[in-house]
Amino acid sequence: DRRRLPPGPARKVLLGNIYNVPRQPEEWKGFAALGKLYGPVSYLRVLGRDVVILNSAKAVNDLLEQRSAIYSNRPRFVMANEVAGFDWLIPFMPYGNFLRQHRRALHQHLNEAAAKTWWNTQQDLNVRFLKKLIDAPGDWWDLTHWLAGANIMRMTFGIEIAKKDDPWIDLGIKVAEVASKAGSFGAFAVDIFPLLKYIPAWFPGAKFKRDAIEWRQVHVQAKNLPFQRVVKDMAAGNAMSCIARSMLEEDTKDSSLSEEVMKNALGAIYLGGADTSLAAMRGFVFAMVLNPSAQKTAQDEIDRTLSDGTLPSHPDRPHLPYVEALYRETMRMYPIAPLTPHCVTEEDEYEGMTIPKGSTVIANTWGILHDEETYPEPETFKPERFLKQGALDPDVLDPRNPAFGYGRRVCPGRHIADAELWLFIVTMLSCYNISPAEDGNGEPIIPPSTMCSGLVSSVSKFPCNIQLRNESKRKLILAEADRLKL
Numbered sequence: 001d002r003r004r005l006p007p008g009p010a011r012k013v014l015l016g017n018i019y020n021v022p023r024q025p026e027e028w029k030g031f032a033a034l035g036k037l038y039g040p041v042s043y044l045r046v047l048g049r050d051v052v053i054l055n056s057a058k059a060v061n062d063l064l065e066q067r068s069a070i071y072s073n074r075p076r077f078v079m080a081n082e083v084a085g086f087d088w089l090i091p092f093m094p095y096g097n098f099l100r101q102h103r104r105a106l107h108q109h110l111n112e113a114a115a116k117t118w119w120n121t122q123q124d125l126n127v128r129f130l131k132k133l134i135d136a137p138g139d140w141w142d143l144t145h146w147l148a149g150a151n152i153m154r155m156t157f158g159i160e161i162a163k164k165d166d167p168w169i170d171l172g173i174k175v176a177e178v179a180s181k182a183g184s185f186g187a188f189a190v191d192i193f194p195l196l197k198y199i200p201a202w203f204p205g206a207k208f209k210r211d212a213i214e215w216r217q218v219h220v221q222a223k224n225l226p227f228q229r230v231v232k233d234m235a236a237g238n239a240m241s242c243i244a245r246s247m248l249e250e251d252t253k254d255s256s257l258s259e260e261v262m263k264n265a266l267g268a269i270y271l272g273g274a275d276t277s278l279a280a281m282r283g284f285v286f287a288m289v290l291n292p293s294a295q296k297t298a299q300d301e302i303d304r305t306l307s308d309g310t311l312p313s314h315p316d317r318p319h320l321p322y323v324e325a326l327y328r329e330t331m332r333m334y335p336i337a338p339l340t341p342h343c344v345t346e347e348d349e350y351e352g353m354t355i356p357k358g359s360t361v362i363a364n365t366w367g368i369l370h371d372e373e374t375y376p377e378p379e380t381f382k383p384e385r386f387l388k389q390g391a392l393d394p395d396v397l398d399p400r401n402p403a404f405g406y407g408r409r410v411c412p413g414r415h416i417a418d419a420e421l422w423l424f425i426v427t428m429l430s431c432y433n434i435s436p437a438e439d440g441n442g443e444p445i446i447p448p449s450t451m452c453s454g455l456v457s458s459v460s461k462f463p464c465n466i467q468l469r470n471e472s473k474r475k476l477i478l479a480e481a482d483r484l485k486l
């Protein structure tokens, strides 16, 4: 082989680098360690698959962004697509015309300008969340589940979610979790030995097949049931304005989308939108438990900048640079998609190295966001790193760029998610103090910082104290809820 593959650990005959594939949990740390040893572009051969790992902002920019025409495919997802039937889900689709139809449909409803039309809805739901939290601060973990799900269901299908135990939200999050598990790199033997997909479900050791049968039933429901509900509401003349309704209405004009593309696109918002935002909200609460002084600095900025009797809202965003920096630092410390797999469709040359056609190209987003050259002292939570003389420093890489993905596969929901998360963070800071829970002896409980593995990663459930900052905040939330007639 005369090609000059990117550097990597020595390969064993037949087994290649199977023993060098970083193990869960937090496998992104292992991938970052490979980068330290072999450089920003490194290589593993895993049972016949070429795997290229990108560990620097420059490498992902040069390849996944600048050469996105050939770096936008996905690797073969045997477990997710071929066994569990997730091939209708946009994140798992191969690159090509079919995918592009879906991305166009999503872009039309989720682009930056379209995202602004949902600001009011986000605000209503956020006030409801703040109000629910007054009565049940101990329920915050489940209430973030409600908030993320309610936002998605309202925007996508015009379905109002009142309670935290709602079957629509449970279905969406359950399927999203399953999809995240099914698509996680190397978690299933069948992804490494595709022939295993032919073993029958009753076979000893074939639990993955039995799981897949169960998953298939629920994800098919997630794709069909909310869509059918909107069709029914429209027929009855009482569908609220929402993305599904707009798509169906456009469909009667000439720019028609097929029903399949509509269902897939809506299903991707349903499944791609809640679990992710939810994980990011919890990452913020987690960061606040561990970093009281950053929390206080942000609260001081809000108190100083905004008038007392109002809740912060989207138009205040440019006036709160420290809050913005704190938001960015949260996205940097706890990226909810730490590893993003792409696949290259042509053989490519990069800095004297050959990237073989069909390589799985794993962007180590976590590694890029914890690279000490870009972010000195990467393990310290330091919003100040994004500021220069009190304003945002344009020279420091905005973590949202890596965090929302790359090139032609960049997250289509990023504007919606960004607005929703910022609002959540700024209003939580404005109204509540977040601090560690205490054990029986009054000692603070510091939660472990291990993130769960999966395509979407999250902190594990942890206890904390969430308290109104003062009485006037309670009045403010209740007055705002009254004004919005909630």
Ligand code: HEM
Pocket: 090, 091, 092, 093, 103, 110, 268, 269, 272, 273, 274, 276, 277, 280, 336, 337, 340, 341, 403, 404, 405, 406, 407, 408, 409, 410, 411, 412, 413, 414, 416, 417, 421
């Ligand atoms: C904090 C929130 C979110 C984060 C960090 C996030 C991040 C990501 C990332 C990293 C990707 C993969 C990009 C790549 O392959 O290069 C992705 C894909 C995707 N996201 Fe998001 N996302 C978030 C929220 C959302 C929301 C709210 C929606 C829907 C409204 C959404 C819909 C999607 C879809 C449909 C894809 C698949 C795109 C494709 O494969 O072409 N995401 N997201």
